[in-house]
Amino acid sequence: MPDKKWIPQPKKPRTPIPEQKPEERRRNFKEVALGYTPELAIEEAYRCLQCKTPTCIDGCPVGIDIPGFIRDIGEGRFEDAYYTLKKYNSLPAVCGRVCPQEDQCEEVCILGKKFKPVAIGRLERFAADWFMESGKTEDFKLEPPTGKKVAIIGSGPSGLTCAGELAKKGHKVVIFEALHKPGGVLVYGIPEFRLPKKIVEIEVENLRKMGVEIKTSAIIGKLFTIDELLEEEGFDAVFIGTGAGLPYFMGIKGENLNGVYSANEFLTRVNLMKAYMFPEADTPVKIGKKVAVIGGGNTAMDAIRTALRLGAEEAYIVYRRSEAELPAREEEIHHAKEEGVIFQLLTNPVEILGDENGWVRALKCVKMKLGEPDDSGRRRPIPIEGSEFEFPVDTVILAIGQGPNPLIQETQPDIEVKKWGIIKIDESGKTSKKGVFAGGDIVTGGATVILAMGQGKKAAQTIDKYLQSGEW
Amino acid sequence: MYLIKEIKEIAPKIKKMVIDAPLLAKKHKAGQFVMVINTEKGERIPLTIADKNPEKGEITLIFQEVGKSTIEMGLRKAGEHLFDIVGPLGKPTHIENYGTVVCIGGGVGTAPLYPIAKKMKEEGNYIITILGARNKDLFILEKEMEDISDEFYQTTDDGTKGRHGLVTDELQNLIDSGKKIDLVLAIGPAIMMKFVSLLTKKYNLPTMVSLNSIMVDGTGMCGACRVSVGGVTKFVCVDGPEFDGHQVDFDELMKRQAMYKDLEEKALKKLLEELKEKEPCGGHHAR
Numbered sequence: 001m002p003d004k005k006w007i008p009q010p011k012k013p014r015t016p017i018p019e020q021k022p023e024e025r026r027r028n029f030k031e032v033a034l035g036y037t038p039e040l041a042i043e044e045a046y047r048c049l050q051c052k053t054p055t056c057i058d059g060c061p062v063g064i065d066i067p068g069f070i071r072d073i074g075e076g077r078f079e080d081a082y083y084t085l086k087k088y089n090s091l092p093a094v095c096g097r098v099c100p101q102e103d104q105c106e107e108v109c110i111l112g113k114k115f116k117p118v119a120i121g122r123l124e125r126f127a128a129d130w131f132m133e134s135g136k137t138e139d140f141k142l143e144p145p146t147g148k149k150v151a152i153i154g155s156g157p158s159g160l161t162c163a164g165e166l167a168k169k170g171h172k173v174v175i176f177e178a179l180h181k182p183g184g185v186l187v188y189g190i191p192e193f194r195l196p197k198k199i200v201e202i203e204v205e206n207l208r209k210m211g212v213e214i215k216t217s218a219i220i221g222k223l224f225t226i227d228e229l230l231e232e233e234g235f236d237a238v239f240i241g242t243g244a245g246l247p248y249f250m251g252i253k254g255e256n257l258n259g260v261y262s263a264n265e266f267l268t269r270v271n272l273m274k275a276y277m278f279p280e281a282d283t284p285v286k287i288g289k290k291v292a293v294i295g296g297g298n299t300a301m302d303a304i305r306t307a308l309r310l311g312a313e314e315a316y317i318v319y320r321r322s323e324a325e326l327p328a329r330e331e332e333i334h335h336a337k338e339e340g341v342i343f344q345l346l347t348n349p350v351e352i353l354g355d356e357n358g359w360v361r362a363l364k365c366v367k368m369k370l371g372e373p374d375d376s377g378r379r380r381p382i383p384i385e386g387s388e389f390e391f392p393v394d395t396v397i398l399a400i401g402q403g404p405n406p407l408i409q410e411t412q413p414d415i416e417v418k419k420w421g422i423i424k425i426d427e428s429g430k431t432s433k434k435g436v437f438a439g440g441d442i443v444t445g446g447a448t449v450i451l452a453m454g455q456g457k458k459a460a461q462t463i464d465k466y467l468q469s470g471e472w
Numbered sequence: 473m474y475l476i477k478e479i480k481e482i483a484p485k486i487k488k489m490v491i492d493a494p495l496l497a498k499k500h501k502a503g504q505f506v507m508v509i510n511t512e513k514g515e516r517i518p519l520t521i522a523d524k525n526p527e528k529g530e531i532t533l534i535f536q537e538v539g540k541s542t543i544e545m546g547l548r549k550a551g552e553h554l555f556d557i558v559g560p561l562g563k564p565t566h567i568e569n570y571g572t573v574v575c576i577g578g579g580v581g582t583a584p585l586y587p588i589a590k591k592m593k594e595e596g597n598y599i600i601t602i603l604g605a606r607n608k609d610l611f612i613l614e615k616e617m618e619d620i621s622d623e624f625y626q627t628t629d630d631g632t633k634g635r636h637g638l639v640t641d642e643l644q645n646l647i648d649s650g651k652k653i654d655l656v657l658a659i660g661p662a663i664m665m666k667f668v669s670l671l672t673k674k675y676n677l678p679t680m681v682s683l684n685s686i687m688v689d690g691t692g693m694c695g696a697c698r699v700s701v702g703g704v705t706k707f708v709c710v711d712g713p714e715f716d717g718h719q720v721d722f723d724e725l726m727k728r729q730a731m732y733k734d735l736e737e738k739a740l741k742k743l744l745e746e747l748k749e750k751e752p753c754g755g756h757h758a759r
Contacts, residue, residue, distance in 0.1 A: 180556045188693075216556070217557065245691075246693070247693070247694065256700060256724055262695040264693055269688060279742050282514050282541050282739065286732070357727070358728075
């Protein structure tokens with residue numbers, strides 16, 4: 001219980017987080033934000049009003065007791081803060097870094113009406129990092145074994161969360177991961193400078209300590225079908241968290257030229273396969289002098305900032321709408337600009353031009369203007385007639401979105417899918433097939449880490465109920 | 473980790489590796505491939521399973537030593553472990569009784585061809601095999617292929633074995649002889665598959681090719697292996713590896729295969745220098 005009176009300091013400015021200087025970090029892969037010190041964390045925590053009816057909790061997809069953990073930090077009980085977070089969120093060190101807090105908890109923070117909202121994400125990261133660095137052994141609070149066995153397909157945010165929740169309930173959990181390293185998008189997609197891989201490794205190791213078994217290089221749909229898992233391999237339930245790993249292309253001429261990458265390929269080469277260490281690591285990657293990333297989301301920012309760190313001399317974001325419509329987090333856009341990324345806005349590529357050897361030499365673009373809002377509520381970009389121009393580049397990276405990998409849906413036609421192969425679930429996480437559940441990007445088509453985690457958590461609750469009652 | 477049970481050079485720079493992989497041996501179907509990672513920092517190398525023995529829990533890989541990764545893999549010894557193997561990947565070959573199937577294997581392409589030809593034979597097809605190589609020493613799986621073939625031909629670029637010429641010369645000969653051909657299956661270098669497909673197109677002979685494009689994950693996640701088939705972009709790893717040879721843009725495939733040529737040469741040069749240094753009687757450590 002709180003042991004002293006909480007006197008909030010809402011008028012104090014939001015505590016800045018120490019960061020690597022842009023001119024240094026643009027050429028290294030070390031984390032950009034260095035994290036709060038205990039003093040800075042306490043200072044920031046005391047900005048929290050400790051509202052009687054907090055709105056921030058409603059803004060969190062996993063419903064963290066935000067005032068609770070902030071009070072723990074403010075009163076210097078950092079370990080308590082960590083356990084408060086862990087009650088709701090199995091990956092606080094990850095979420096504190098990559099959650100779009102500005103659209104979630106921080107957006108609805110009452111303080112934000114008059115001042116800047118409490119830096120909830122930075123505080124979450126602080127508590128998680130503090131615990132990891134303290135060397136303390138985590139108490140996982142596991143329930144006794146139930147004898148039930150659950151297969152989790154995919155070790156990204158939804159799968160890891162679902163696995164953790166089920167292990168706590170005493171169920172035997174086996175994760176099947178297609179790649180040779182667990183972590184999904186946290187490992188192949190999000191770069192080191194935004195989410196150090198060490199953190200993902202620690203979280204995965206924690207799951208192992210909880211008794212979760214992780215089988216890497218195990219592709220469900222090829223090695224086993226879901227039916228085989230349920231009927232032959234002794235699993236009582238299956239959770240599909242296979243994410244949105246299928247890269248989309250624009251369908252314009254020249255996309256298969258050498259020097260054109262999907263963001264997935266580019267980031268996988270660098271993050272998972274360590275192409276930045278080539279030739280010490282065997283997987284190469286090509287970086288030209290002038291690199292253009294097409295798209296304006298977080299993946300686009302990750303790709304262009306990675307290209308900079310690999311030595312690109314000029315780095316461009318090419319986006320068809322204006323700055324206001326950029327889907328990336330404000331922080332990422334800000335960081336990219338600080339590092340020297342140039343934003344070519346209201347510009348849409350219509351063709352990729354190649355040289356006689358099949359290599360990219362330029363983007364053919366058209367200038368755009370904004371019209372009326374479309375279905376997404378964003379103003380629709382309209383090409384300006386006669387505005388075509390050539391934009392010389394050496395490397396083009398397409399970051400226009402990803403969809404669900406169709407592998408499972410192809411081999412298990414009795415699982416109902418919607419448009420683009422997105423798996424259909426009910427509000428509790430059940431698919432149309434008995435004993436099979438799903439969550440994360442495979443049911444949303446490409447969203448955020450925290451939404452995927454929220455769904456993984458919800459599905460775990462439903463799976464637990466199903467395993468106990470046997471009722472579908 | 474996967475135990476290497478046996479490793480053997482079966483032709484100059486072509487190695488055969490038998491690996492303990494019970495689950496893969498059980499699940500693999502003809503036409504599918506695996507991704508092999510030699511060491512922790514290794515790249516993911518797509519290789520076709522050339523043979524398997526589900527009873528013994530073994531798979532056989534055959535690979536040509538062309539660059540750093542494959543040369544290093546060729547240096548591995550029996551009793552050592554490969555870092556990882558993932559599979560089976562890609563769509564299995566559609567096997568049925570077509571009638572007469574001409575199976576064309578170029579160089580190390582005979583390795584992926586063999587399990588498919590074997591299945592085709594089991595299904596009751598009349599198998600005509602044409603194997604091509606630069607010279608007589610570079611043939612692999614000759615006996616195995618001959619055993620499952622009803623007719624068996626070989627061609628060499630230098631005339632040291634079989635017909636002096638290309639596989640397409642032998643195929644032209646077969647076509648000219650008036651033989652009814654129901655399917656042509658060609659696996660080998662892209663340039664060979666291109667010319668086989670150009671020839672069979674003239675005679676409207678259905679032609680299947682198996683493509684060996686550059687891949688990273690092999691599971692449909694990155695699109696590195698994309699290729700134009702009938703003007704539509706396909707992923708070799710999940711949509712293939714087999715495609716209608718008449719629809720494939722081989723020129724694009726060949727350009728894409730050469731994308732990392734300079735970097736591959738750099739890595740190879742570095743490896744060769746390191747190997748030279750390790751040699752007891754050469755390099756800097758010469759006595």
